[in-house]
Amino acid sequence: MVPVEAHLADILAAVRPLAPVRLELEEAECGTLAEDATARCPLPSFDNSGMDGYAVYAADVAAAAPGSPVTLPVAEQIPAGDIRALTLAPGTSARIMTGALLPAGSDAVVPVEWTDGGTGQVVISKPAPDGHAIRRRGGDVAEGEVMLAAGTVLGPAQIALLAAGGHGSALVRPRPRVAVIATGNELTDPGTPLAPGRIWDSNSYMLAAAVRQAGGLAYRHRVTDDPVAVMAALDELSAAADLLVTSGGVSMGGEHDVVKAALTSGGDVTFRKVAMQPGMPQGFGVTGHARTPVFTLPGNPVSTFVSFQLFVRPAMQALQGLAPAPLPVTRAVLTDSLRSPQGRRSFMRGVLDPTLGTVTPLTGQGSHQLGALARANALIVVPERVVWIEEGKPADVMSLP
Amino acid sequence: MVPVEAHLADILAAVRPLAPVRLELEEAECGTLAEDATARCPLPSFDNSGMDGYAVYAADVAAAAPGSPVTLPVAEQIPAGDIRALTLAPGTSARIMTGALLPAGSDAVVPVEWTDGGTGQVVISKPAPDGHAIRRRGGDVAEGEVMLAAGTVLGPAQIALLAAGGHGSALVRPRPRVAVIATGNELTDPGTPLAPGRIWDSNSYMLAAAVRQAGGLAYRHRVTDDPVAVMAALDELSAAADLLVTSGGVSMGGEHDVVKAALTSGGDVTFRKVAMQPGMPQGFGVTGHARTPVFTLPGNPVSTFVSFQLFVRPAMQALQGLAPAPLPVTRAVLTDSLRSPQGRRSFMRGVLDPTLGTVTPLTGQGSHQLGALARANALIVVPERVVWIEEGKPADVMSLP
Numbered sequence: 160m161v162p163v164e165a166h167l168a169d170i171l172a173a174v175r176p177l178a179p180v181r182l183e184l185e186e187a188e189c190g191t192l193a194e195d196a197t198a199r200c201p202l203p204s205f206d207n208s209g210m211d212g213y214a215v216y217a218a219d220v221a222a223a224a225p226g227s228p229v230t231l232p233v234a235e236q237i238p239a240g241d242i243r244a245l246t247l248a249p250g251t252s253a254r255i256m257t258g259a260l261l262p263a264g265s266d267a268v269v270p271v272e273w274t275d276g277g278t279g280q281v282v283i284s285k286p287a288p289d290g291h292a293i294r295r296r297g298g299d300v301a302e303g304e305v306m307l308a309a310g311t312v313l314g315p316a317q318i319a320l321l322a323a324g325g326h327g328s329a330l331v332r333p334r335p336r337v338a339v340i341a342t343g344n345e346l347t348d349p350g351t352p353l354a355p356g357r358i359w360d361s362n363s364y365m366l367a368a369a370v371r372q373a374g375g376l377a378y379r380h381r382v383t384d385d386p387v388a389v390m391a392a393l394d395e396l397s398a399a400a401d402l403l404v405t406s407g408g409v410s411m412g413g414e415h416d417v418v419k420a421a422l423t424s425g426g427d428v429t430f431r432k433v434a435m436q437p438g439m440p441q442g443f444g445v446t447g448h449a450r451t452p453v454f455t456l457p458g459n460p461v462s463t464f465v466s467f468q469l470f471v472r473p474a475m476q477a478l479q480g481l482a483p484a485p486l487p488v489t490r491a492v493l494t495d496s497l498r499s500p501q502g503r504r505s506f507m508r509g510v511l512d513p514t515l516g517t518v519t520p521l522t523g524q525g526s527h528q529l530g531a532l533a534r535a536n537a538l539i540v541v542p543e544r545v546v547w548i549e550e551g552k553p554a555d556v557m558s559l560p
Numbered sequence: 561m562v563p564v565e566a567h568l569a570d571i572l573a574a575v576r577p578l579a580p581v582r583l584e585l586e587e588a589e590c591g592t593l594a595e596d597a598t599a600r601c602p603l604p605s606f607d608n609s610g611m612d613g614y615a616v617y618a619a620d621v622a623a624a625a626p627g628s629p630v631t632l633p634v635a636e637q638i639p640a641g642d643i644r645a646l647t648l649a650p651g652t653s654a655r656i657m658t659g660a661l662l663p664a665g666s667d668a669v670v671p672v673e674w675t676d677g678g679t680g681q682v683v684i685s686k687p688a689p690d691g692h693a694i695r696r697r698g699g700d701v702a703e704g705e706v707m708l709a710a711g712t713v714l715g716p717a718q719i720a721l722l723a724a725g726g727h728g729s730a731l732v733r734p735r736p737r738v739a740v741i742a743t744g745n746e747l748t749d750p751g752t753p754l755a756p757g758r759i760w761d762s763n764s765y766m767l768a769a770a771v772r773q774a775g776g777l778a779y780r781h782r783v784t785d786d787p788v789a790v791m792a793a794l795d796e797l798s799a800a801a802d803l804l805v806t807s808g809g810v811s812m813g814g815e816h817d818v819v820k821a822a823l824t825s826g827g828d829v830t831f832r833k834v835a836m837q838p839g840m841p842q843g844f845g846v847t848g849h850a851r852t853p854v855f856t857l858p859g860n861p862v863s864t865f866v867s868f869q870l871f872v873r874p875a876m877q878a879l880q881g882l883a884p885a886p887l888p889v890t891r892a893v894l895t896d897s898l899r900s901p902q903g904r905r906s907f908m909r910g911v912l913d914p915t916l917g918t919v920t921p922l923t924g925q926g927s928h929q930l931g932a933l934a935r936a937n938a939l940i941v942v943p944e945r946v947v948w949i950e951e952g953k954p955a956d957v958m959s960l961p
Contacts, residue, residue, distance in 0.1 A: 184765050185765065185768065185769075188769050188772065200754065202930070202931065203759070203928065204754060204756075204759065205756055205757060209926070209928070210811075211811050238745065238785065239744055239745065239746040239785075240744060240745030240746030240747070240757060240758060240785065241745075241757050242755045242756055242757040242758060243757070244756065256811070257811050257859070257860070258744075258746060258759070258859070258928075259746075260756060260757035294926065294928055298926070298929075299924060299926070299929040299930060300930075300931045306931060306934065307934060313769075314769065314773065314961075315766045315767075315769035315773055315865065315868075316766065316865060316930065316933045316934045316936070316960075317934045318762075318765050318766060318769045319762040319763070319765055319766035319769075319861055319865070319930055319933070319934070320762070320930045320931065320933070320934040321750070322750040322760055322761060322762035322765045322766070323750075323759070323760055323762035323861065323930050324750075324760070325750055325751065325754065325760050326750055326751065327749065327750040327751020328751060343640055343641060343659075344639065344640065344642075345640040345641030345659060346641070348728065349585065349722070349724075349725075349726055349727055349728040350726065350728020350729060351728070353601065353605060354643045355605075355606055355643055355661060356606065356642050356643040356660070356661035357641060357643060358604070358605065358724070359723055359724055359725070359726050360723060361719075361721070361723035361724035362720070364585050364719050364720055364723045365716045365717065365719060366716075367586065368589050368715065368716035368719045368720075369716040371589065372715060372716055379586070384639065384640075410611075410612050410658050458658070458659070459658070460720055460724065464716065464717060464720070523700060525610070525695065525699070525700070527604065527610070527659075527695055527700060528699075528700045529603070529701075529717065529720055529724050530603065530701045530707060530721065532717045532720070532721070533707065533708060533717045533718045533720070533721040535717070559717075560715075
């Protein structure tokens with residue numbers, strides 16, 4: 160059996176970052192910048208007022224005090240967005256709003272709170288020193304400065320900086336498009352009647368949700384247990400998606416393993432046993448003209464879920480050109496003893512209480528038991544050589560997203 | 561000035577959870593269950609095989625051993641999804657796949673690994689005890705059992721459990737629809753030419769991205785500094801959105817504060833100074849026939865961002881019927897001294913290194929300085945009474961999403 164790390168390393172060695180594409184800002188959200196983004200102009204692009212107040216010559220108000228205020232005529236009103244190129248004459252003032260273009264000549268802004276708020280003339284009772292409440296051109300970002308380096312993930316603040324710096328679009332490695340394909344004649348649409356021997360499909364919904372949670376775009380599909388149908392779906396989707404993820408059809412039983420059958424002839428995929436539980440039978444490789452990466456995950460829903468978190472999620476990060484960030488692991492004290500198979504790393508469903516520093520293994524650790532998975536917020540990681548951990552001992556705990 | 565907690569408490573006291581709506585599973589993702597979800601049938605809904613192997617009578621294989629294997633005829637092939645109601649005769653076996661309906665009579669499954677994998681007959685070299693590799697009907701979830709309680713947020717595992725339990729849809733409090741409205745004559749589309757005195761709009765992009773990051777649906781709008789236009793937009797959007805968020809137009813300057821002007825007549829909104837920096841001028845209330853909650857955030861982009869994280873994000877959680885979960889706060893050692901205003905809680909932009917346990921305050925702490933915000937991964941929280949923290953001392957640090 161192959162160790163978990165070796166399987167992941169093989170996957171990451173094979174995944175190439177997506178080709179960059181220029182996208183409108185809103186489409187670029189959650190993408191990874193593929194080039195340094197420089198400021199198209201200085202930020203701010205003009206000297207402006209940092210407060211609502213009065214633009215003045217600092218020298219004119221230097222003597223202002225509560226007992227002996229200075230009174231100046233108000234020559235102008237300058238709202239934000241005013242594009243007039245105004246000049247302030249000495250001995251006068253201009254009412255100015257936050258963000259408005261500072262009139263030439265003025266070298267300070269007196270906050271409205273230090274004045275009587277007058278319109279024809281203003282009574283100023285406190286001096287504003289040179290430069291007060293003025294935001295200088297380039298004071299945030301200099302023209303041509305690298306605002307964001309290639310490799311930055313575009314969250315709200317980064318999108319805002321791009322916009323403020325004049326970028327209406329960005330060259331990014333986009334969110335990966337991931338086609339998820341559940342296989343099995345037994346699969347029935349949830350919400351429709353169920354024949355004995357059939358089950359409601361849950362894997363396609365789970366995988367699509369997991370893809371979206373991991374920042375990708377999900378295409379959800381389902382095919383029957385027919386290698387020709389499976390291969391046709393993989394062929395079609397390999398041209399439309401950046402990554403293919405199947406579930407089911409890869410167990411060790413042989414003739415009914417349709418995914419294995421399809422990809423053995425129609426792909427370059429390695430099927431192997433990985434030393435983990437759940438999720439032992441894993442496959443990874445490429446298929447189609449575009450040599451699209453494909454994961455063949457086991458069909459038991461808990462196995463599918465754990466495999467996604469351990470292998471598909473890092474591969475999606477690699478597609479975006481990011482260093483794979485594993486889910487965070489902490490140590491927590493077990494509230495109950497647990498048993499684990501020799502030679503396989505277990506990922507057992509548990510409830511982590513970060514405040515108490517404890518983790519409770521859930522009842523129902525079978526790889527088909529979704530009930531416990533849906534109540535879990537963490538996976539308890541038991542090393543390959545460990546078969547038993549006593550209640551009260553610490554264990555590694557991986558937080559679920 | 562109003563303390564941060566008091567402002568948030570007033571907001572949360574006014575926000576009502578959204579009315580539940582029944583949504584198809586994929587639309588229900590990230591929603592909050594509004595009723596307990598019970599299993600429509602037991603899970604599994606029938607006894608089935610947990611492995612690829614041979615269904616047998618356990619008594620027939622009890623004597624099997626490597627040196628003296630038991631040979632049984634293979635009477636049937638039972639793939640997953642096979643709906644035939646089969647019965648196994650004693651002294652025979654049925655080839656069975658993982659997840660397939662167990663034939664009546666059989667009480668154990670011999671894994672294929674313990675056999676020669678035969679098709680006409682099978683040579684079994686290890687006994688499977690009673691019940692081996694059988695998943696019993698109801699072994700995961702009993703019929704009628706509450707699978708997920710009202711209030712559960714629907715992530716991938718919960719969606720999967722709903723699907724597996726037969727739910728094609730779910731009654732949820734949906735993702736909040738949040739209309740973000742940037743105001744200001746100075747705002748220009750990023751990527752288009754800029755006149756002096758004008759700036760590229762960043763707040764509408766930032767707020768829309770922040771709404772999506774917080775799990776909402778964002779409608780992005782921009783209006784000019786005209787109270788009539790602002791009120792028209794608010795009126796229209798208050799009918800379409802669950803929450804309105806404006807930025808700008810609420811400073812202390814008076815006549816150009818169009819949002820304040822519009823909502824003073826057209827809403828039931830309280831404008832107040834909150835004891836924080838950035839983000840002092842805050843407004844919250846309701847507007848429109850539907851009495852839609854509305855936030856009026858200050859227009860400086862860093863103020864907008866911090867206000868969103870502190871106030872809008874928890875309100876979005878409350879709309880989903882969730883207990884507001886503040887952003888996580890840890891302690892970290894300052895790598896540099898910092899200054900903070902007396903009487904206001906500061907939220908300064910910093911870079912947290914969780915491994916070293918340090919936080920570095922960034923250069924450029926002005927509320928207009930997006931450059932530092934885009935490089936920050938955390939806000940350093942400085943209490944109201946503290947005006948200076950020395951390098952090497954610990955501080956509270958709020959991690960950004």
